[in-house]
Amino acid sequence: MLTVREAKYLSKKIMEAGEIPLLIGHFGVGKTDIAREIAQETQRKLIILVLSQMEPGDLIGLPARDENKTRFLAPDWWPEDGNTIILLDEINRAHRSIRNAIMQLLVDKRIHNHILPDGTWIMASMNPPDENYDQVELITDPAFLSRFFILEIHPDPNEWVEWAKRNHIEEEVIDFISKYPEFLSVHETVSLKASIKPSPRSWHKLSRVLSLMSEDDKKEYLYILASGIVGPEAAKVFIDKTITGQLNTPSEILIEGKIPESLDIHQANGLLIRLVDYLTTVDDKELEKLSNNVDTIALNLIRLSNVVPKDSFEAFIRMLVNLSNLPGLKGEFSDKLLRKLVSQSNN
Template identity: 30%
Template sequence: MKVNPSQLIQLLTSFIPRRLPVLITGRPGIGKSDIVDQAARATGHELLISHPVVEDPTDSKGLPFPNGNIARFLPFGDLERALRATSPLLWFLDDLGQASPAVQAAKMQLLLARRIGEHVLPDCVTFVAATNRRNDNAGVTGILDPVISRFATVVELEPTIDDWTAWAVQNHISPELIAFLRFRPDLLSVQKTSRDIENAPSPRTWGFVARTMGVVPKELELISYAGSVGEAAATELMSFLAIYRELPSPDAIILSPDNAAIPETPAALYAISTALAAHSTEGNFDRVLTYNDRLIDAGRREFAALLARDAVRRKPELQNTYAFIRAQGGPLGQIIRGQ
């Protein structure tokens, strides 16, 4: 069953406190690990990350050690840490599908019976696992059926542009990148079809683009971005940036919101609405909303909604301005409320 990031967080925050293990599948780089980290923090759990792909079966059982004329298995590493946990602990098995069958089998008793040999896990420990799919060129041959059946639910994460942009706005990602991916949402995550040594677009690789924007010299932008998300996506981004950089500056629009031109093309409208949202402050929000009213009058209601939502996501205090409160009673308020 496919879920988006918002649904997955809700699911995890419901299952984790009840000690119900969840298996998350999906293509590489779409945020599985980040969402597990968010869920751990939301539920007050410390996060323990294991990578079964580099483990030996003894990691899950312990090493035999002589004790008189018998031997006992002594836990070490992640197992030892989990066994001595006294506060809520989320044990995250990352890339489980890449692990050998022997290592996967060693996890079965831990996942269902919550014990391994003579060692019993404390009640405060909960499991979540993640894996790529067989067709993701990630070295996944599959997960043993008895292992799969030990998870309370198995879901496939599918990124969405709405969830990504909400995260990007809150984390102050470059407005031009947000605007581009809104314009070309199908490039947020692309299934890689070749085995060539190159990157493909994904939330993770777009994150690398965001970190290098404004840092890499302009003459090297295409080279840098192509290395992050592939040449085709990078070329489209560069074409969009050329449009973005030709538009009037947000400061110029804010200075004259009654007369500033309203773009005609969707690409330019995405660019200008995202840029204005990023430049909004309590001191200029009345002018931004004046321009926003003109977007509504011009029949660009969806872009007016994007601008207003982005602005208050970046700076929630804008909701307390007189301009925004007044706008709630007019067309903008109806758009935001979906009326």
Template identity: 35%
Template structure:
């Protein structure tokens, strides 16, 4: 698929949101809308993106794996009825004319030509002969692996390929880290992938075993966050099985730096003196721990935590201080993100949903040490905002710009 423009997860989400918005505002457009075909290597998050969008919009998802079906499963079973034949349609097709959702033909490229042909009508014409028509509130999509992705894959016929709008999804470590924070995944995994993004996705000749991908890193993060009762050696075995030794060895070397770091929560509470790591790898881990702990705990401790936050941040170089401030200001609330994305269905412009939290940004900006912080790190921070690393909300934007 090298002749295609590649897109990151945010691009894909924006395109899907735009199509959902179009068929919501003008259902007549559904018939003319080109179905989306999402290409990408195994584990890059194709189906996860679609599933999350359906959850965020409160719409249905019908996931059809053609490679596990027979052609008759799509059109239905013929049943003799006197001098003619009736058809029993599969129960999964939506019947409510006002229903909304996405039909995802996942692993479409793993289906052979016979199965692809069986799906032509519903994908291309949104109907099954005279038997069934797909309600206009439904978006049709496909997803699959390319021929060079070391996965089961069949080429598309020209008729099928020419009807799709083809998108090639490329894994993006930075966006995955933002998503992982929103999900509350283990901070050591997030910090490691910020420090060493080259280990985020490594599809190689040993891909029949564990290898690093967005999917496998999520599993690592959830494993480390769970109360498994496993010791460090046993966790190492499992992580190695999930992402392979090429990524697991440097990850554990990085994670073990945590044992050398001071207790960040105690530092924020003023129980131990402020100190910052000298090594850059340890600083990534240190900053991730601060971000994780800053807004936790009793509200009465907020002033104390913020005092120490600024004391720490003023000791960091501008790159780390900017990263820390951006992470502290981010709105990682899933309810806020879902509300923002749902609003897009009613005519609001979709954009980067990684937004500044108005209240948190206000607490930071109004802190007495913020002026000193901007004197030291303000240019780096302004550059990061200009590059779109964070999108201020309407309320927070004026505060941030005025403070700079």
């Protein structure tokens, strides 16, 4: 999961490379604000298309007769120049009748005979898939997902408090969230990254974005970017075997205690992100193995807390708290692990 600040930074890098970020987060997490801030900072015009509220004619334009042929007029939102960002909002709730037009825009940067001006940036956003939203076919289609870098956003309590102060949120609310950050939101959704599979196209897209990133950026964000375009499994192997020189797997860190003696801040954050993704997406068979080693895992996490930044480890613990609220084996394991962490920390 990314904070709003991290998602904004990576979205800009992705669009600079000519690719398309897909921001996933619950209502109010700041997806639209990210687009507005990037547009303001790059002096671009922002066009927001709320796809769930659009009819086909609103998106693709209306037909007109041109001598003996039919052509489509440009829709009224069509950008005048390339100094523009187009935000496709609520893309998972688009009506079936305009899905083909969305794909044409994503793939060919055009709709009918109208081609987007060179330099136009496109980004998309949606709420996470859960029982409250229908229209799930589009977001589980591999051909659709392969067009995006998926960036999943989870609100950071410190970021939210700063935003709340700027936006005149009542002091009682700010004070409560400051003291009890676990109540800011509950993370109960299933990650879309599990549906992503690597392809020649996705590796090419990843390469284009990486070419614009510094070595420090790669250390901190490489796993997030890679898992959002080639999938978590391929991303883990890519990093473990190629980038970090045989960096230990999450299972080796948690169960076998293979923890580096020292990490710089980028390596530490990258490692914790991999652990979060692993615990969020782990299957029941692997969970049984973890549950049988919960005492060892708690001890190894305490050791890990000594080599990673305090605030990063606190964010990791908040993730465990959220997972502990889930039904089933994952919630039971997370709750059991939290209890072990508390008891062993007090010893």
